[in-house]
Amino acid sequence: MAIKNKLYFLWILFFICSFEINAQETKEQLPLTDVFVQLQEIYNIQFNYAESDLEGITIIPPSKELTLTQVLSYLEVNTKFSFQNLDGTFILVQLKESPFELQQLSEILVSKYIVKGINKLNNGSYEIDFSEFDILPGLIDTDVLQAVQAFPGIQSINETVSNINIRGGAHDQNLILWDGIKMYQSGHFFGLISMFNPQITQQVSVLKNGTETMLTDGVSGTISMETDTEINDTFKGSLGVNFIDANGFADIPLGDTSSLQIAARKSTSDFAETPTYTNFFDRIAQDTEVETNANDILNSNQEFDFYDMSLRWLYTISDKDQLQLNFLNANNELRFNENSTISGMETSRRSSLRQNSIAGALQYKRIWNDAWQTTFEVYETDYKLKSNNANIIEEQRFQQENSISETSLKLMTNYKVHDNLQWLNGYHFVETKVTNLDDVDTPRFRLLVSEVVRTHALFSQLNYRSSDRKTNLNFGLRHNYIDKFRKHILEPRLAFNHKFLNNFSVELLGEFKHQNTSQIINFQNDFLGIEKRRWQLSNDADIPVIRSKQVSLGLSFSKKGWLLSADAYYKYVKGITTQSQGFQNQYEFIKTRGDYDTFGADIILRKQIKDFTTWLSYAYMDSNYSFELLPEDRFPNNFDITHAITFGAAYTMDRLRLSAGINWHSGRPTTRPIVGNEISDNAINFEDTNSSRLNDYLRVDVSALYDVKLWKKTKADLGVSIWNVLDRTNQINNFYRITNDNVSETLQNSLGITPNAVLRVHF
Helix, strand or coil, X not given: CHHHHHXXXXXXXXXXXXXXXXXXXXXXXXXXXXXXXXXXXXXXXXXXXXXXXXXXXXXXXXXXXXXXXXXXXXXXXXXXXXXXECCCCEEEEEECXXXXXXXXXXXXXXXXXXXXXXXXXXXXXXXXXXXXXXXXXXXXXXXXXXXXXXXXXXXXXCCCCCXXXXXXXXXXXXXEEECCEECCCCEEHHHCEECCXXXXXXXXXXXXXXXXXXXXXXXXXXXXXXXXXXXCCCCEEEEEEECCEEEEEEEEECCCCEEEEEEEEEECCCCCCCHHHHHHHHHHHCCXXXXXXXXXXXXXXXXXXXXXXXXXXXXXXXXXXXXXXXXXXXXXXXXXXXEEEXXXXXXXXXXXXXXXXXXXXXXXXXXXXXXXXXEXXXXXXXXXXXXXXXXXXXCEEEEEEEEEEEEEEEEEEEEEEECCEEEEEEEEEEEEEEEEEEEECCCCEEEEEEEEEEEEEEEEEEEEECCCCCEEEEEEEEEEEECCCCEEEEEEEEEEEEEECCCEEEEEEEEXXXXXXXXXXXXXXXXXXXXXXXXXXXXXXXXXXXXXXXXXEEEEEEECCEEEEEEEEEEEEEEEEHHHCCCCCCCCCCXXXXXXXXXXXXXXXXXXXXXXXXXXXXXXXXXXXXXXXXXXXXXECCCCCCEEEEEEEEEEXXXXXXXXXXXXXXXXXXXXXXXXXXXXXXXXXXXXXXXXXXXXXXXXXXXXXXXXXXXXXXXXXXEEEEECCCCCCCEEEEEEEEECCEEEEEEEECCCCEEEEEEEEEC
């Protein structure tokens, strides 16, 4: 019996020890990424997250007996992340919002809307999160203004980021923000690449409709860029070089409560001229004085240079107070010499064109209690365009300057009425000063015009989200008062989204907006023959305040990697001028005002199979002008691209990312001379305005990125891209001039095959 009792005791002791060992195993912490891999196999799901956010984070794995909902709750409680189950297949992993963020009820409706890092939110906007961003065809750097053109309904009619057209609108109708600062310059290389350094830009919001009441301007759409709002506790940095520029970035912790981010870029043309640089230069200089001048004038020493520098400083004063400082400086400069022999003497004169933007902002956030937060923002943004055109034959110098100085102050309060309802209120003051200078030395002429417009605005908005998170409603009103014109403008805004039948959602968006600034677009008749855009202020007469109305209805279906999303819209914009629309026909020098309307639809179909994603988008648009003093009552918009199709695919494996895509759209409208009767009264006799079209546009792009782990905290990115792989000659513009009593046509073509490569080291 004693032996038998001892055996029982040993068995019990063995069972207890086994239990303890097993308990110790289950309590052992594992890397969070390893836990995700286990859970993906158990529940047949896919976690969507940024690898850099999860580095060094460990957790005790949840019990295998829990449901998926219980697992996500466990992870949310025991980590600094939130977990959102989008469609039963994709689990979106995000850092929990900073307490200093104004309380937002908006959340992601569709993850990986096109590729990883591009999401659609339930407030009608689209989000590009560059911390999770994969790759798009033809891009190896996360060029912000190139990336936004991946959305249907957004494209550039001439391949530049300085001419982005949202649903038939001109580029000056876009509100472009960098950390809340309005930017009047958007591109380097006169629009071929974005001015905004991708290394410091963390997130981008794209709004085609349904804008929140806190924002003004941008009657066509809004592109809002933001830097990281989290204080980093470890140093991070990168150094990179590609065929266009060299760049660097540093995120520097300054104690536990502050961090500083600095980013800078500089063109490499001073050191080497790459094939990409050559193609870019030829593209902006074709059919201009920079490329070819009169027969007895030779151009030499053509130079192009650009740089930019960005800074963001974040300081948490206390648990309830946070301060943020931003600064940006960007510069473009084109220079060349005109050389000729005059009276037997060799003569040379210098021409140049320079763009510069400098801006700074201060933002202060205060948490008063769990329900009430306030934010105060102030910024100053200054833009200057200066051109100096030397006419060597007539010994004349023509100088033009266009400058903008804008100051903005905004106070916002956000009150949480209860968990499902928040109330946003605020006051916004904007002062905009625009100065234009024309200066000729022989004969002496100087004209300096400076104007100022001040706007005061009160805005209020209710944000509602149902307890089951299926219904989201943002509704508000903005009241603007322009003191110079004594004009009151009321602008209602609406964004409604409702999920139904688990995988469907319906969306209704609407807005009224206005803006006080527009651009004068000068072409071949002006400085150097290079397209140059000068800003002008409304005067409430021949340059009216631009006002818009827009409504759209959308339906989406998302399930098991499939996404089908369609939006139908109507947009009406009044107060535009012919000078801002880029006419190069019989209306090139006509000054009058008018309006345009646009009917259209944006559709996207996407399928994801594990690490492979493919998408097909289609945009239809019917946009037409109506100008008061023109003989034609109605004719097609200059930016009316009737059909546009994009097909793309992306594949991601352990360290390699590949992407390829096809872009096709119908030709842009153009006005041709009447055949057989080209000239009448010493002027070109044009057909009906925009009754013809250029050839269809087709471009194929590819790109690849490979990550190399150098050592523990250091890795390198190696990338290559080819723009226009087929080297297809695409017509992007044409115009006509009378030469020797004959009409001659000038065709401007897009970029040919253009390679690029990047090497970037992260540490």
